Structures are given as structure tokens and as C-alpha cells.
Amino acid sequence: MLSKNGAKYFFLIGTGFFFAIFLGLTYDSLKQVPKQTHEENLTPQVVRGKNLFDKSNCMGCHTILGEGAYYAPELTKVYETKGADWIKNMLTDPEAVYPGARKMRKYKFTEGEKDDLVAFLKWISEIETNGYPAKPVNQ
């Protein structure tokens, strides 16, 4: 049985040791972020697209990197699967791309704004997400 003092040191040393491990792993994770996100590709156009994405409340319906609402599809890899032109069509007239389907708002973006949004979605699709989102089984 530990004495009162022994228990105190056991607690302090144990807590200190695991807190140090926690800090080390946090530092290591943060160090990986620029590489995994390809920070060097964060152009002003991508930043404009991100601001527009936020301002237009796309996450009110969509998820991106798993965050957002579950009304509409995940957009993390949409650039990879659908491509720039297809996305621009979707941003121009969703009803024409998915007739009679659940409604996506029809925005009045300029061509430049659509390019900014596509640049943002391209940058997002290139983030190394360790396999997220998982591919559907049986496809």
C-alpha cells in the first residue's frame, strides 16, 4: 500500500509524464498540418473561395471535412470526383444538374466567384485526410 506521500508523488509524476507525452504528440500533429494541407497551395484565390463558401452558408446544408449540416452531400472530395466544369454547372443552375431532386439554392455568382469556389474545393480535395471520407462499401 502506498503511503500518503507516495500516492502524492505517484500522482504528480504520472500526471507530469503523460502531460509531457500529450504536449509532444500535439506538437507533432501541428507540425504535420502544413504538409498534409499543402499550405504552399493556399493562394489568394483559394482564400477568396473559402470566404465566399462561409459567406454563402454552404455549410448550412453541406458537410466539408466532416463539419456542417447533413442535408446535402459531403464536399471534401467533390472536386476529385466531379471536376471543375461540373461544379461550375452546379453553382450556376443546380436544378439543371439534378432535375427534380432535393433543392440546392440557386446563387447568382459571377464567373470569377465560381472559379474562386472551385479553387477552394480543389485545395480541400488535395488535403491528406487519412482516407476520409471512406469510400462506400460494394462500389
Ligand code: HEC
Ligand atoms: C439549401 C441547401 C444548400 C445550400 C445552402 C448549398 N447547397 Fe449544394 N447541394 C444541396 C443539395 C440538396 C445538393 C444535392 C442535390 C441532390 O443530390 O439532389 C447539393 C449538391 C451540391 C454539389 C454536388 C455534390 C455532389 O456530389 O453531387 C456541389 C458541388 C454543391 N452542392 C456545392 C455547394 C456550394 C459551393 C454551396 C455554397 C455556395 C452550396 N452547395 C450551398 C443543397 C445546398
